[in-house]
Amino acid sequence: MSIPSVSRRGQSTPASPIRKLAPYADQAKARGVKIYHLNIGQPDIPTPPEFYNALQKFDDKVLAYGPSNGLLSFRKSLKKYYHGYGFSHIDEQDIMVTTGGSEAVIFSMMAVASPGEEIIIFEPFYPNYNGFARMAGINLVPVSTDPETGYRLPSIEKIEEKISSKTRAILICSPNNPTGTILTRKEMEQIEALALKYNLFVLSDEVYREFTFDGNHTGILSFPKLSQHAILMDSLSKRYSACGARIGCIVTKNKEVMETILKFGQARLCPPTLEQIGASAVVETGDKYFNKMLAEYKKRRDTIYQTLTDIPGVYCKKPQGAFYMMVTFPVADIEDFSRWLLTDFTVNGETTMIAPGPGFYATPEKGKQEARIAYVLNTGDLEKAANVLKEGLFAYRET
Amino acid sequence: MSIPSVSRRGQSTPASPIRKLAPYADQAKARGVKIYHLNIGQPDIPTPPEFYNALQKFDDKVLAYGPSNGLLSFRKSLKKYYHGYGFSHIDEQDIMVTTGGSEAVIFSMMAVASPGEEIIIFEPFYPNYNGFARMAGINLVPVSTDPETGYRLPSIEKIEEKISSKTRAILICSPNNPTGTILTRKEMEQIEALALKYNLFVLSDEVYREFTFDGNHTGILSFPKLSQHAILMDSLSKRYSACGARIGCIVTKNKEVMETILKFGQARLCPPTLEQIGASAVVETGDKYFNKMLAEYKKRRDTIYQTLTDIPGVYCKKPQGAFYMMVTFPVADIEDFSRWLLTDFTVNGETTMIAPGPGFYATPEKGKQEARIAYVLNTGDLEKAANVLKEGLFAYRET
Numbered sequence: 001m002s003i004p005s006v007s008r009r010g011q012s013t014p015a016s017p018i019r020k021l022a023p024y025a026d027q028a029k030a031r032g033v034k035i036y037h038l039n040i041g042q043p044d045i046p047t048p049p050e051f052y053n054a055l056q057k058f059d060d061k062v063l064a065y066g067p068s069n070g071l072l073s074f075r076k077s078l079k080k081y082y083h084g085y086g087f088s089h090i091d092e093q094d095i096m097v098t099t100g101g102s103e104a105v106i107f108s109m110m111a112v113a114s115p116g117e118e119i120i121i122f123e124p125f126y127p128n129y130n131g132f133a134r135m136a137g138i139n140l141v142p143v144s145t146d147p148e149t150g151y152r153l154p155s156i157e158k159i160e161e162k163i164s165s166k167t168r169a170i171l172i173c174s175p176n177n178p179t180g181t182i183l184t185r186k187e188m189e190q191i192e193a194l195a196l197k198y199n200l201f202v203l204s205d206e207v208y209r210e211f212t213f214d215g216n217h218t219g220i221l222s223f224p225k226l227s228q229h230a231i232l233m234d235s236l237s238k239r240y241s242a243c244g245a246r247i248g249c250i251v252t253k254n255k256e257v258m259e260t261i262l263k264f265g266q267a268r269l270c271p272p273t274l275e276q277i278g279a280s281a282v283v284e285t286g287d288k289y290f291n292k293m294l295a296e297y298k299k300r301r302d303t304i305y306q307t308l309t310d311i312p313g314v315y316c317k318k319p320q321g322a323f324y325m326m327v328t329f330p331v332a333d334i335e336d337f338s339r340w341l342l343t344d345f346t347v348n349g350e351t352t353m354i355a356p357g358p359g360f361y362a363t364p365e366k367g368k369q370e371a372r373i374a375y376v377l378n379t380g381d382l383e384k385a386a387n388v389l390k391e392g393l394f395a396y397r398e399t
Numbered sequence: 400m401s402i403p404s405v406s407r408r409g410q411s412t413p414a415s416p417i418r419k420l421a422p423y424a425d426q427a428k429a430r431g432v433k434i435y436h437l438n439i440g441q442p443d444i445p446t447p448p449e450f451y452n453a454l455q456k457f458d459d460k461v462l463a464y465g466p467s468n469g470l471l472s473f474r475k476s477l478k479k480y481y482h483g484y485g486f487s488h489i490d491e492q493d494i495m496v497t498t499g500g501s502e503a504v505i506f507s508m509m510a511v512a513s514p515g516e517e518i519i520i521f522e523p524f525y526p527n528y529n530g531f532a533r534m535a536g537i538n539l540v541p542v543s544t545d546p547e548t549g550y551r552l553p554s555i556e557k558i559e560e561k562i563s564s565k566t567r568a569i570l571i572c573s574p575n576n577p578t579g580t581i582l583t584r585k586e587m588e589q590i591e592a593l594a595l596k597y598n599l600f601v602l603s604d605e606v607y608r609e610f611t612f613d614g615n616h617t618g619i620l621s622f623p624k625l626s627q628h629a630i631l632m633d634s635l636s637k638r639y640s641a642c643g644a645r646i647g648c649i650v651t652k653n654k655e656v657m658e659t660i661l662k663f664g665q666a667r668l669c670p671p672t673l674e675q676i677g678a679s680a681v682v683e684t685g686d687k688y689f690n691k692m693l694a695e696y697k698k699r700r701d702t703i704y705q706t707l708t709d710i711p712g713v714y715c716k717k718p719q720g721a722f723y724m725m726v727t728f729p730v731a732d733i734e735d736f737s738r739w740l741l742t743d744f745t746v747n748g749e750t751t752m753i754a755p756g757p758g759f760y761a762t763p764e765k766g767k768q769e770a771r772i773a774y775v776l777n778t779g780d781l782e783k784a785a786n787v788l789k790e791g792l793f794a795y796r797e798t
Binding site: 002003004005006007008009010011013014015016019040042043044045046047051052055056058061062063064065066068099100102103106110111112113114115116117128131132135136137168169199200201228229241242243244245246254256257260262263264266267268269270271272273274275278 | 407439462513568640644645662669670673
């Protein structure tokens with residue numbers, strides 16, 4: 001009997017490199033090994049109690065469909081949040097609530113590019129962008145950035161080389177996952193110049209806006225000339241440590257884009273109702289939550305940066321934001337080393353899980369010495385996790 | 400200054416025909432008119448209290464990412480639910496939790512078809528299928544069914560005519576939205592024969608499984624020969640009156656399909672965590688909830704069918720399931736009549752909103768006399784809503 005095969009689209013969609021090592025981790029856990037998870041961006045900071053409190057008060061008898069663009073009360077809370085950053089030109093109707101930042105990305109990509117068209121992206125990049133692009137039939141065209149420069153943008157000419165007649169947008173992410181780099185105003189102005197010169201959309205992922213330790217974050221909404229080109233993709237998952245809530249949003253002043261995204265949104269009916277109720281309450285909590293969280297993450301950043309760069313042969317520039325860093329290790333094949341840490345190595349019954357670099361690059365053979373570290377553990381655990389990497393490197397090179 | 404335009408994909412995505420008349424409804428409400436909403440499938444039945452009770456007990460400090468394929472405990476509840484229908488070959492790993500039935504449909508479509516490929520569908524159909532197909536760059540190829548036959552499947556030859564080298568799947572929906580028709584075992588066997596003959600996937604939308612008033616529902620999982628072709632798309636929204644929860648699932652024994660869908664799922668990280676907790680609790684409630692609900696909907700079905708078919712010139716066959724029916728009205732342009740009901744007509748300050756037929760057809764000029772009626776109101780309100788339609792028809796034909 002013949003069995004139909006899945007679509008080429010499905011075949012070409014990559015498995016998540018961040019979750020790829022999971023079976024080895026499961027086996028290690030089954031052997032009783034404790035694993036420090038530096039591989040995934042799941043923060044350990046408690047979700048604000050306001051989130052749960054708001055849910056307790058919810059007493060609609062019927063858990064009904066909400067509006068496709070999100071609850072008005074929630075969009076008003078978000079508007080106030082953006083006004084707090086000085087983006088006072090943002091109105092409720094410029095905001096569309098999405099099911100997580102994930103949906104914000106795929107809706108934005110689909111709104112600007114048709115199958116076979118291209119979006120410029122800087123590698124290393126958040127691997128799920130690649131999954132969304134494959135799902136949508138869009139080609140991501142990578143522009144490489146390097147560990148040696150701290151993953152700063154290359155010259156404008158290097159970016160221009162990759163722009164073709166099929167290019168529809170440039171996608172940026174600042175503060176960056178996976179590098180922790182924050183784009184300077186000058187770099188943002190380069191993006192602006194390119195977008196205007198080639199009439200491209202700018203898709204700006206700013207979900208780590210508050211995670212800014214050094215320097216200033218410059219958001220896409222602060223470029224008035226880009227008002228019709230800019231599509232902000234946002235999420236509450238990291239900002240309020242509510243990853244399971246799946247609440248994000250798209251912000252744009254471009255009415256045609258907003259209408260298009262709303263049509264996509266109507267097809268999927270609405271984002272989760274209850275979680276919007278909770279999210280609305282936490283958005284109202286303001287700076288206090290961020291400031292405390294920021295101080296904690298800065299401490300973590302300093303701890304992990306210091307302990308890792310003390311290991312002979314390990315290299316990275318100090319990350320400026322988010323809670324990630326790309327670290328270069330003195331190994332030839334980081335995927336082998338990462339797997340080996342799970343299958344063959346422990347320190348006092350403990351090991352560390354990291355996310356191998358190649359999954360963050362679109363260019364083959366890139367990132368083979370790099371890994372992404374998510375510093376989402378307390379400083380004591382981070383030190384132990386780093387020590388596993390240090391001892392592991394010594395032992396691995398003797399194998 | 401040039402402004403980039405949205406993608407062709409975005410331009411070709413239709414606005415929701417179900418929500419298209421909303422601005423006129425808003426204006427009517429602003430004038431103080433009460434509207435009976437027969438246009439949208441938002442049930443008025445209370446969500447089971449078990450849903451909210453489970454949430455009250457949830458006390459994780461961090462609302463974390465769940466697994467991409469859904470919480471194991473919830474998948475176990477779902478497995479038990481399917482076993483209750485005799486599908487004892489379904490294991491936890493054959494189930495993937497999705498963000499609503501909507502995501503189940505778009506993931507299934509994307510898993511089987513690449514941009515430019517085709518899926519056979521029977522019209523009239525749930526319009527959002529069209530939105531998902533446009534987003535995914537897939538062409539839906541309609542096979543027409545007719546009011547006169549009660550929207551039964553046409554001959555197998557009529558379906559075969561539409562199968563091309565680009566055809567990847569047949570999409571069925573039973574009990575049907577918008578017609579209320581339930582596919583007989585014989586019709587299902589025809590679909591089976593076609594799928595096997597042409598090696599096609601069968602995407603089966605069975606979200607209204609419990610809403611079966613007359614006859615029996617035959618699910619796609621009861622066809623052993625289709626075990627590698629069948630993809631069941633499901634949702635808890637209607638079954639437990641929890642539309643805002645956005646929880647659905649995909650069930651398939653085809654491992655390649657499940658792996659593909661899981662890759663899509665990894666890209667979007669996970670379905671909403673809290674709502675899975677609530678959903679898991681309601682899935683455990685069993686038949687009692689359904690039986691009570693079913694009795695109520697049957698009463699509504701009988702009421703609306705009787706009152707509408709008593710109106711001279713109005714035609715429909717008795718719907719067998721779901722909570723929808725397609726009704727043929729004695730007007731030349733149902734869109735004009737539907738709008739006119741909102742803009743120009745009231746009975747005692749009240750009017751009725753219906754969903755015009757053409758939005759449910761892919762073939763131009765089809766459905767111009769039909770409208771979808773969702774009987775999601777109590778019988779008293781249904782009678783008043785139907786009376787508005789009756790009086791409205793008399794008045795409209797005099798305009």
